[in-house]
Amino acid sequence: MTVAVRVIPCLDVDAGRVVKGVNFDNLRDAGDPVELATTYDEQGADELTFLDVTASFAGRDTTYDVVGQTAEQVFIPLTVGGGVRSVQDVDRLLRAGADKVGINTGAIHRPEVIGEIRERFGAQVLVLSADVRRDGRGGFEVTTHGGRKSAGLEAIGWCARAAELGAGEILLNSMDADGTAEGFDLELIEAVRREVDIPIVASGGAGRVEDFVAAVEAGADAVLAATVFHFGQLTIAQVKDALRAAGYPVR
Amino acid sequence: MKRVVVLDYGSGNVRSVVRMLERVGAEVTLTGDASAALAADGLYVPGVGNFHACVGALVDSGGAAVVRSRVEAGRPVLGVCVGFQSFFEDSTEEGGGRPGLGLWTGQVSRLRAPVVPHMGWSPVTVAAGSTLFRGVEDERFYFVHSFAPHSFDAPALVSTAEHGERFVAAVEDGALAGTQFHPEKSGDAGAHLLTNWLETL
Numbered sequence: 001m002t003v004a005v006r007v008i009p010c011l012d013v014d015a016g017r018v019v020k021g022v023n024f025d026n027l028r029d030a031g032d033p034v035e036l037a038t039t040y041d042e043q044g045a046d047e048l049t050f051l052d053v054t055a056s057f058a059g060r061d062t063t064y065d066v067v068g069q070t071a072e073q074v075f076i077p078l079t080v081g082g083g084v085r086s087v088q089d090v091d092r093l094l095r096a097g098a099d100k101v102g103i104n105t106g107a108i109h110r111p112e113v114i115g116e117i118r119e120r121f122g123a124q125v126l127v128l129s130a131d132v133r134r135d136g137r138g139g140f141e142v143t144t145h146g147g148r149k150s151a152g153l154e155a156i157g158w159c160a161r162a163a164e165l166g167a168g169e170i171l172l173n174s175m176d177a178d179g180t181a182e183g184f185d186l187e188l189i190e191a192v193r194r195e196v197d198i199p200i201v202a203s204g205g206a207g208r209v210e211d212f213v214a215a216v217e218a219g220a221d222a223v224l225a226a227t228v229f230h231f232g233q234l235t236i237a238q239v240k241d242a243l244r245a246a247g248y249p250v251r
Numbered sequence: 252m253k254r255v256v257v258l259d260y261g262s263g264n265v266r267s268v269v270r271m272l273e274r275v276g277a278e279v280t281l282t283g284d285a286s287a288a289l290a291a292d293g294l295y296v297p298g299v300g301n302f303h304a305c306v307g308a309l310v311d312s313g314g315a316a317v318v319r320s321r322v323e324a325g326r327p328v329l330g331v332c333v334g335f336q337s338f339f340e341d342s343t344e345e346g347g348g349r350p351g352l353g354l355w356t357g358q359v360s361r362l363r364a365p366v367v368p369h370m371g372w373s374p375v376t377v378a379a380g381s382t383l384f385r386g387v388e389d390e391r392f393y394f395v396h397s398f399a400p401h402s403f404d405a406p407a408l409v410s411t412a413e414h415g416e417r418f419v420a421a422v423e424d425g426a427l428a429g430t431q432f433h434p435e436k437s438g439d440a441g442a443h444l445l446t447n448w449l450e451t452l
Contacts, residue, residue, distance in 0.1 A: 071266055075271055077393060099395075124300075169368070
């Protein structure tokens, strides 16, 4: 493997403002996604992910503006997800300045949209975002509504199907591990890795630098985290140092 | 100030291309207008998505003819990603029927690697004497692609990268150049490379 393991901070954006606390001393406005994105870029982030959690259409317009402003100042790839349901939604985000677009519930409701997006823009723009939890029977299931509802879909099969339909990457978020800071769900990563040959971004549960190394050993091509970076508990450089020490290439 | 036209033929996210070229000091116009594209000091040909769809749009919009005229006149052209691929003869990507511009011999074909697309930052083995990579020979650049040219037969500066196997990452062939990676998304390294290109204009 010569391609570097990507370390990706994730920002939850609501009507143009970063939500989920951000705690950096040197920021003028911790709620400003553009300033935060610039800071992460300077710290060596390999990509940025914005998750648009805006409920209203009006608020969503503000998010498009923020994506545009970020793309004008930050020259690393930007993935934007949240509320994407159609080719038109993808078109709008790409025009705003996103490089990749994440799709989650929209693909669960209508899997054909994956193929439609691939046809128009290519697989490389499309990230299948899967919120996965353990199903209590030794397997994994896809959830919606932030992990509260079952989508009635077996998760590993869903990831494989999405890859076949035309997703270019999987953002694999463990809802069980999310927020625990006790490490990624390694069995989940291993199970998806066995079934798909598109890149996997591991998400949910990062607490210590060792967690990131373990996720890559389990088969992740990239690692994503929010809280540990936002609160300054870990820096991107620390994560990369640990990956490098474990023998993985980093930028 | 060097005048660069980013060729607008309906392909992909060109906003960051424009912004990056402005950052490195170019006077940038995003247009599909042939006379503007012919007159510019440099022409930047972007491209994402399916090879054949991209080439189709490039040819049908008149952009391909502009590229040919410029190359014949020795006026600089830089193609990026599928824009770069379109300079070759053809691609094995599905949805065929629109062959490439054939400015370079050779085929674009699918990467053979355990994980595809090749998505992320990779080092480039830089051709000796490269102008584009001067000062950034040891940097990583951002790639996102499933297909690539794998060989280059003519005399030119050919830089390579590896993902499962070696492929052509950049070509400098007089006025005609191209990169498989995205300089506009490659942070400071990409900015440096584009500065090098501007200096050749």
